Amino acid sequence: MNLTSPPPGGDALDLTLVHREPLAEDVVRLTLAHPRGERLPAWSPGAHIDLMLGPGLVRQYSLCGDPADTSRFQVAVLRERESRGGSQYAHHTLAEGDTVRVSSPRNHFRLAASPRYLFIAGGIGITPILPMIAAADRQGADWRLVYGGRSRAGMAFAEQLTREHPRRVDLRPQDETGLLDLDELLAGPAADTLVYCCGPGPLLDAVEQRCASWPEGTLHIERFRPKEGADDAPAAGFEVELSRAGITVTVPPDKSVLQSIEEAGVSVLSSCQEGTCGTCETAVLDGRVDHRDSLLTPAEQACNDTMFICVSRAAGPRLVLDL
Structure with missing residues (x-):
């Protein structure tokens, strides 16, 4: 089977699915390699790629392998209970030997240098955290992982993590220990510590609330779905000037x-259409932005120098974009 329609974002690569293996209940790992053994693009912890899993099924998945291994990309796919088609395709249709068109890696969840890290993962949110842990280890940083999931059987990489880092990894299966005690975990800012969190929306919202009083730049999160209410505000029309194209468009x-x-x-390159993947990021030359994405931090939004044009709008009558 060849899935060769181009993905909406990034430079396309036609890769071969060389191996698939179950990691946990409802989680499968896909390993993709160049059919001629060529090196793949470099990436850093926190990066994700687009996979075209079928006609109209472009989905983003975090890379969970070793960034130093340029011979392959690895992603882990959760079979979602309310799948929009992508995870079902990955679990039930995609087979070893198939060709999959893949975008180059993008990263809006980069690991910043720090002497200490607190990693919080919920379910499949462990995938971008895994290479971050390896990087923190190489840097000699102090770190702790608190990893929650519905049940131990569904927590990918749990056995590997507890085996390799028994003193640093705290597994919290919900059916055994209940929900993560975020009030205790995030009771107050920890000195020289960055917090990285990925998982379902309710977990991210709860972590954001508890870190609101922490120093700016402490918390880093990545969402698989748009933030609740991110695009609920009323919309008005406005004009957009495309500086390089020399035209003005009415929105x-x-x-x-x-x-x-x-x-x-x-x-324009785009992918998720939800303000989560970062493909359509565009430089803003003039005008104020009504940011409705789920990527930029409040400080980054306040800079008003970039926007994700799939969801964000003008906060005034006109914008000038570098397009």
Whole structure:
């Protein structure tokens, strides 16, 4: 089987699925390699790639292998209970030997240097955290992982992590220990410590609330789905000037900047259409942005120099973009 339609974002690579293996209940690891053995693009902990899993099924998955190994990409896919088609395809249709079109890696969840880390993972959110732990170890940093899941059987990499780091890893299966005690875990800012968290939306929201009083830049999160209410505000029309194209486009209330630009004949790379993947990031040259993405921190949004045009809008009558 060859899935060769180009993904919406990034430079495309046609890779071969060389190995698939179950990691946990409802979780499978996919290993992809170049069919001619060529080196794959470099990536850093926290990066993700787009996989085209079928017609119209472009999904983002965090890389969970070793960044030093340029011979393969590895992702872990959870079979979601309310799948939109991607995870079901990965679990039930995709087979070893199939060709999959893949984007180059992108990273909006980079691991910053720090003497100490607190990693918090929920379910399949362990995938971007795994290479971060390896990097922290290589740096000689002090770190702790608190890893929660519905049950031990469904927690990918749990056995590996507890075997390799028995004193640093705290497994919290919900059916055994209940929900993570975030009040205790995040009771107050820890000196020289960065917090990295990935998992379901309710966990991320709860961690954000408890870290609100921590120093700015302490908390780093990555979402698989848009933040609750991120795009609920009323929308008004406005104009967007594309500085390089030399045209001005009117964006009506019922369309995104991305849709309006594409309808004007200007091609822009995009993927998730939800403000989570980062593919459509665009530099802002003038005007104020109504940020509705689930990627930028409040400080990054306040800089007003970039936006994700699939969801974010103008906070005034006009924007000038570097397009």
